[in-house]
Amino acid sequence: MSDSILKELKATVTKNAWITDINQMQAYTTEWRDILQGIPLIVLLPDSVEQVSHIVKLCALNKIEIIPQGGNTGLCGGAISDKSGLQVVISLKKLNKIKKISRNNFSIEVEAGCILKDVQKEVSKHNLVFPVDMSSSGSCQIGGNISTNAGGTNVLKYGTTRAQVLGLEVVLPSGNIWNGLSSLRKDNSGYDLKQLFIGAEGTLGIITAASLKLYPSPGEIFTALLGINEAPSIQYILYEMNKKYGNSLETFELISKRAMKFVRRNISNINYPFSTSHPWYVLVEASQITMDDFNDDLMELVKQKHIEGAVISKNLSEKESLWRIRDSISAAQKNEGGTIKHDVSVPSNDVSAFIMHSEKAVLNILPNSRVVAFGHVGDGNVHFNVSQPKNISVNEFEKFRKSITKAVYDCTMEFNGSICAEHGVGILKKADLLNYKSNLEINLMRSIKASIDPMNIMNPNKVI
Numbered sequence: 001m002s003d004s005i006l007k008e009l010k011a012t013v014t015k016n017a018w019i020t021d022i023n024q025m026q027a028y029t030t031e032w033r034d035i036l037q038g039i040p041l042i043v044l045l046p047d048s049v050e051q052v053s054h055i056v057k058l059c060a061l062n063k064i065e066i067i068p069q070g071g072n073t074g075l076c077g078g079a080i081s082d083k084s085g086l087q088v089v090i091s092l093k094k095l096n097k098i099k100k101i102s103r104n105n106f107s108i109e110v111e112a113g114c115i116l117k118d119v120q121k122e123v124s125k126h127n128l129v130f131p132v133d134m135s136s137s138g139s140c141q142i143g144g145n146i147s148t149n150a151g152g153t154n155v156l157k158y159g160t161t162r163a164q165v166l167g168l169e170v171v172l173p174s175g176n177i178w179n180g181l182s183s184l185r186k187d188n189s190g191y192d193l194k195q196l197f198i199g200a201e202g203t204l205g206i207i208t209a210a211s212l213k214l215y216p217s218p219g220e221i222f223t224a225l226l227g228i229n230e231a232p233s234i235q236y237i238l239y240e241m242n243k244k245y246g247n248s249l250e251t252f253e254l255i256s257k258r259a260m261k262f263v264r265r266n267i268s269n270i271n272y273p274f275s276t277s278h279p280w281y282v283l284v285e286a287s288q289i290t291m292d293d294f295n296d297d298l299m300e301l302v303k304q305k306h307i308e309g310a311v312i313s314k315n316l317s318e319k320e321s322l323w324r325i326r327d328s329i330s331a332a333q334k335n336e337g338g339t340i341k342h343d344v345s346v347p348s349n350d351v352s353a354f355i356m357h358s359e360k361a362v363l364n365i366l367p368n369s370r371v372v373a374f375g376h377v378g379d380g381n382v383h384f385n386v387s388q389p390k391n392i393s394v395n396e397f398e399k400f401r402k403s404i405t406k407a408v409y410d411c412t413m414e415f416n417g418s419i420c421a422e423h424g425v426g427i428l429k430k431a432d433l434l435n436y437k438s439n440l441e442i443n444l445m446r447s448i449k450a451s452i453d454p455m456n457i458m459n460p461n462k463v464i
Helices: 003-011 049-062 116-124 142-147 232-248 257-266 291-303 316-327 329-334 348-365 394-398 401-414 430-436 439-452
Strands: 042-044 066-069 088-091 098-102 107-111 165-171 177-180 206-213 221-228 249-256 280-287 309-312 343-345 370-376 381-387
Touching: 003 042, 003 049, 049 066, 049 088, 049 165, 049 177, 049 206, 066 142, 066 206, 098 116, 107 116, 116 142, 142 206, 221 232, 221 291, 221 316, 232 249, 232 280, 232 291, 232 348, 249 257, 249 316, 257 280, 257 329, 257 370, 280 316, 291 309, 316 329, 329 370, 329 381, 343 401, 348 370, 348 381, 348 401, 381 401, 401 430
Parallel strands: 042 088, 066 088
Antiparallel strands: 098 107, 107 206, 165 177, 165 206, 221 280, 221 309, 249 280, 249 370, 343 381, 370 381
């Protein structure tokens, strides 16, 4: 790359809003799992949509490949450059303004670099809720959430990020700015263009701002951790709670015994609330009911032997303590050696059967593998992770990655599921997508990509 082009790229942003020293780029070149690492030409940090547009136009003119990046909390390598030293990383972290909140329209307009937790805090001041939530909420950005169609713990009640988006502002691969920041609930004037960019992982354009749905605060939310001995009871409890609470059922999170064991062993200051261990745990939340009703409903399930133990939080501190268990699972696994992770979805009524079927398939390939299953069972999303056996090395374990992943994905398809539930495709699942999607679907996706990004400069070699 010529020095003149590099100089022009630096001039697209404000003074010192660029990085070329590889030693200072680490936060932008390494993804959360430490599996992939890139070497970009430059990292640019624009602070306006106009600057983003200027960068993209310059890159398009010179056929320079672009890697859009939000909070870099993704788990599939979708925001990491290659190692060519020729790609440009565009970080959206400086586009972090909350533009406006409309209480009467229950909507908010934000720039893409806004941290999810900051948006949640701001709307809570107005007794409103932005429902997308996950363990990375303190660092992930709205643009990344939209680009990956993030799921999280509230999908059961509110749906994925896709369901929260009213309008978008996007810089296209040409550098042109599409202003689709509508806050309308109804608009049937042709194709719904925003849907093209939601979940596209930055391969069709760079989301720079969004208009999002807000909801009235549900009021007090009651939280309980349930100890369960029989897997079929999980589905029974979910059915009964859905039937009784309907849209007041906020959360239904599954934690396996091994996931709980890893958390207790590797995370400090965990308050385990039971006197004995259980094969399964469910973290459940409900709103718009009374504590007495919640307690009575759980006790009825105890009498029916579907629940072996139940702990209801009595205050915010106890609630946060229960959630800390759930939110610490991924971090706890890091201390157990190598992990082969799968983010899949199956019909919610098949979750427990899928887990048992997949675990059997994995153990047939590599006995003593330690399966860690957890996730958003209320919407059928299972994080089916496999930690290395204690009796082999990480390098030996890695030899089984392809066969274990194929077994898990084959089981997923047997249950009519999806190999990508909420983490996206990125680099890590690109080859798998080709194996499990039909040729028709792949060709349609390629046609869309070629139509919008004919030079293939926008996050190339990701997804398809």
